[in-house]
Amino acid sequence: MGRRLPLPVLLAALIGGAFVVLPVVGLVARAPWGRFGDVLAGEGARTALRLSLEVSLAATALSVVLGVPLAWVLARREFRGRSVVRALVVLPIVLPPVVAGVGLLEALGRRGLVGGWLDRTFGLQLTFSTAGAIVAATFVSMPLVVLASEAGFRGLDRRFEQAAGVLGASPGYALRRVVLPMVAPQLAAGAVLAWARALGEFGATITFAGNLQGRTQTVPLAVFQELQTDRDGAVALSLVLVVVSVAVLVALRERIMGAG
């Protein structure tokens, strides 16, 4: 315990720690503190912030509505190929976002597998629309909801569902009144992680939905664009995302995971 660490280990650890912290320090050091408010109040930044909030919240809601039932099926139903489905569901986590964007284009774009039909039947075009940005953000963030809630469902003693059933509850009623309240902490953790991921989404969005101010240009896309014209604006918007990320970490640590 109290033994001294070898010098090379200590040195590597110090460099590693500094490496993680340094970019944040850089942002804080170079932030345009004098005109921070003005930059964020500007037309472009305001639009991007509002759009990011809308897109990320909508994507989180979709992820929960679709991801929790999927997690329940994966946790409680046995079927052939379940492990394959489970692997595919979490694929977007490791998939390069730009690849996800290309995939979404081929599937849901105007000439995509389903996109063409959507366009002809409902006149619905996802590319270059806010709906498209929401779809892209949902694609990358839903696996986080599925992972967290499936772990919650699997960790739950089946006898709670059995007890509810024997007492006369239909499976749906048991899920609503017994199971979901018991896994609420895991669902909330999954939703917060998904929201953070959706908020930071860049690659899939710009590839699939494009970079249109007011329609698909969320904060990360705005940062990318500002970087070429107004460096102060890019730094200020980046700091907003840093603050949100830190807040998410704190919330997950103390409120949801209850870790000390």
Added chain:
Amino acid sequence: MGLRASIRVRRGTHVVDVDLHVADGEAVALVGRNGAGKTTVLEALAGLLPLEEGSIELDDRRIDSLDPERRGVGFAFQDGVLFPRMSARENVAFAARARGERATPARARADRLLEDLAPGVDPAARPAKLSGGERQRIALARTLASEPRLLLLDEPLAAVDASARPGLRTLLRDTLAAFDGPSILVTHDPVEAMTLADRLVLLEDGHVTQVGTPAEVRSHPATRYAADLVGVNLFEGTLEPAASGTGSLRTAEGELTVAWPDGLERVRTPGVRATLAPAEIALHAERPEGSSRNAFHGKVLEVAIGGSRARVRLDTEPPLVAEVTTGSVERMGLTPGTSVWASCKAVEIRLMVQTSGPDTL
């Protein structure tokens, strides 16, 4: 009417193959060692485990293909399995709410049930705040609130402190007596089985090895397990008042002095059952002196040694099984035929009487 079940299920490499007939109002104890398949039988009856073969008829209606929520079966799980995010009241009101009853009448009925079965428990308390005994009472109330036609109790006393057991045992006895459908109690505790059930069904390795009343199993144990099981001393007879707070329990095989139970009127009471744990019996080479009112003389029939303890069967009146240390067996030279005295304190003989008769309910 009642329950007629023929159950065959496979669990891993084990096969459970059991026929059960339980009449309305009858309480059967399903007794067996851990792993004998007791809980499996209950799960099959409740619909939590599909039958491989067989049928289940409740009130002349086939229920084996129905979902658990449609069977009319109440299942009190071993450690209660109360819903942790609900109060005691919400747990008990759950069945009514699941059927679509409105919250207010359902909660009012839950409160009344809780008052009867778990007096002193705050209906708003979460299960985590309650003791094991209180949780078991709420689990029982929750099961009864679903108005089942068949009542299944899985080791209802296993997760309960020793201090809370007597009260809960009385409650279970009253509950089983008042329940008008068939009921099945799973246990591996012989005392529990004999005091709570009208009939025992002994289960070994997935198969029924003996069915009978406690007295029948005791007088003619069919297997070694049955013999071990009924190693507890059980007496049945007429209780008569005797000197200063004591009574005399007259059985067909002998007479015992017992402490008169609290709350029982001091009159001649027939049909009283009592148990005596073998470990409470002391053996002596000479007639014992002192306060023991119960002293019996007889010969050793059998000595069974297990670990550091030995069970000694005696042909006293009434016949007794004593449990002593192997040290005592050596010191006293106990072998079949040895003449010994057995004694026990009156207070160690536990009487099973219903202190709340039908007229007080």
